[in-house]
Amino acid sequence: MIRMTGIQKAYPTGSGPVTVLDGVDLTIAPGETIGILGRNGAGKSTLVRIIGGAESPDAGEIKRGMSVSWPLAFGGGFQSSLTGLDNLRFICRVYGVDPEACLPFVYDFTELGVYLKEPVRTYSSGMRARLAFATSMVVDFDCYLVDEIVAVGDSRFQTKCHEELFVKRADRALIIVSHDPGFVRNHCQKAHVLRDGKLHHFDSVDQAFEYYSEYMA
Amino acid sequence: MSSVAQSWTIQRRVLGALLMREILTRYGRHNIGFLWLFAEPMLFTLGVTALWSIAKLHQLSSIPIVAFAVTGYSSVLLWRSMPTRCITAIEPNLPLLYHRNVRLLDVFLARIALEAVGTTISFVGLVLIFWGIEWLDFPENVLKVAGAWLMLGWFGASLALFLGGLAGTSELVEKLWHPAAYLLFPLSGAAFLVTGLPPAAQDAVLLLPMVHGVEYLRDGYFGSLITTRYDIGYMAAWNAALTIAGLLRIRAISEKVRPE
Numbered sequence: 366m367i368r369m370t371g372i373q374k375a376y377p378t379g380s381g382p383v384t385v386l387d388g389v390d391l392t393i394a395p396g397e398t399i400g401i402l403g404r405n406g407a408g409k410s411t412l413v414r415i416i417g418g419a420e421s422p423d424a425g426e427i428k429r430g431m432s433v434s435w436p437l438a439f440g441g442g443f444q445s446s447l448t449g450l451d452n453l454r455f456i457c458r459v460y461g462v463d464p465e466a467c468l469p470f471v472y473d474f475t476e477l478g479v480y481l482k483e484p485v486r487t488y489s490s491g492m493r494a495r496l497a498f499a500t501s502m503v504v505d506f507d508c509y510l511v512d513e514i515v516a517v518g519d520s521r522f523q524t525k526c527h528e529e530l531f532v533k534r535a536d537r538a539l540i541i542v543s544h545d546p547g548f549v550r551n552h553c554q555k556a557h558v559l560r561d562g563k564l565h566h567f568d569s570v571d572q573a574f575e576y577y578s579e580y581m582a
Numbered sequence: 583m584s585s586v587a588q589s590w591t592i593q594r595r596v597l598g599a600l601l602m603r604e605i606l607t608r609y610g611r612h613n614i615g616f617l618w619l620f621a622e623p624m625l626f627t628l629g630v631t632a633l634w635s636i637a638k639l640h641q642l643s644s645i646p647i648v649a650f651a652v653t654g655y656s657s658v659l660l661w662r663s664m665p666t667r668c669i670t671a672i673e674p675n676l677p678l679l680y681h682r683n684v685r686l687l688d689v690f691l692a693r694i695a696l697e698a699v700g701t702t703i704s705f706v707g708l709v710l711i712f713w714g715i716e717w718l719d720f721p722e723n724v725l726k727v728a729g730a731w732l733m734l735g736w737f738g739a740s741l742a743l744f745l746g747g748l749a750g751t752s753e754l755v756e757k758l759w760h761p762a763a764y765l766l767f768p769l770s771g772a773a774f775l776v777t778g779l780p781p782a783a784q785d786a787v788l789l790l791p792m793v794h795g796v797e798y799l800r801d802g803y804f805g806s807l808i809t810t811r812y813d814i815g816y817m818a819a820w821n822a823a824l825t826i827a828g829l830l831r832i833r834a835i836s837e838k839v840r841p842e
Contacts, residue, residue, distance in 0.1 A: 442680040459684060461592075461595050
């Protein structure tokens with residue numbers, strides 16, 4: 366169980382502090398699949414970083430009763446001058462996984478071949494996405510945080526992600542952040558909408574979808 | 583497993599991973615790779631030793647020039663390289679802070695450890711090599727030399743934490759550190775013995791904490807050959823103050839640093 370209460374976060378900007386999250390409450394039960402919808406810049410990624418522990422809230426409390434992945438997003442998590450393999454090894458060491466044992470899976474899943482021995486800075490965003498996804502599958506988490514990354518890959522990548530996340534890891538909790546309601550609708554049991562720093566909770570995905578469509582219109 | 587043991591395991595894993603990551607980006611897998619870790623400080627010290635020998639700096643004191651240069655310049659490298667590496671530590675490691683267990687402090691500790699290992703191997707290696715070819719005598723009191731080396735290392739580490747923490751919020755630190763380090767070098771005791779200076783200058787130069795470390799080191803190395811002046815309590819007070827200030831500063835900025 367992950368329980369967040371009264372999460373507040375503001376960032377300093379040239380024109381004063383901007384509040385991104387203004388009292389967000391969220392509970393994630395084991396095995397639950399939750400979608401978080403919001404427009405660009407609504408604070409979805411900030412929320413996910415706080416859940417993952419990459420950032421701390423200004424106020425509020427977060428209790429993590431299960432292991433949580435780092436946010437699977439386009440940037441972040443990789444040191445760009447290291448090769449893909451060295452980044453994989455770094456992450457494996459940090460999380461206590463034997464790096465060599467997971468190489469076959471990573472080669473197979475990413476299909477990056479020789480590029481795995483090249484610096485990550487030379488990767489396209491699609492290649493980074495594949496590496497990020499494969500790396501996080503190597504570590505066994507109770508809850509995965511997926512920040513847009515799946516929705517953008519090509520269909521082959523999406524099929525593989527689907528297999529890994531929703532079939533093989535169907536018992537894990539999942540938080541999917543997206544501005545694409547279709548993806549959330551297809552994959553999540555619940556959805557919430559982040560708007561003006563508040564998280565609006567809904568009992569069903571359809572209700573969230575309706576609210577989000579009206580808000581976007 | 584208790585939570586302390588668990589935290590210790592995670593801490594060890596993170597520091598080990600960061601050390602490997604630093605070695606790889608800094609030295610790569612080309613030519614001699616990680617051997618540069620101590621080859622670089624060795625080359626520095628060798629160059630300075632050669633220069634000082636030619637410049638006949640030893641006429642200023644009664645002690646052998648090679649041992650004088652090796653003890654002096656190795657000391658400088660020890661306290662100077664850690665801050666230099668730590669003031670630029672945050673930026674390239676920002677993406678790694680995405681991983682919850684990787685903390686800003688770990689990034690600093692990994693860089694400090696790497697510099698400590700490199701400069702120590704360089705110092706010990708040069709002493710052994712020169713001793714082997716009889717260019718210098720073995721230290722009179724090895725324990726004292728080791729104690730002084732630890733004190734200088736602690737000084738470097740505490741200064742690195744303090745300046746690294748400050749550099750997280752101010753670009754000025756990086757701009758000012760290089761001229762400051764350059765100016766501190768001739769004052770640091772590496773190239774003179776305190777008792778060789780006029781009395782007024784002695785008291786002034788002994789305000790600098792690293793001078794005490796270098797004097798202590800040379801007391802251990804040359805012992806009866808020279809007279810040294812140092813107060814290890816004074817140096818320890820500086821080190822402790824810098825360590826505490828550094829740790830507080832790092833704790834304060836880790837809330838503000840945003841992973842990339």
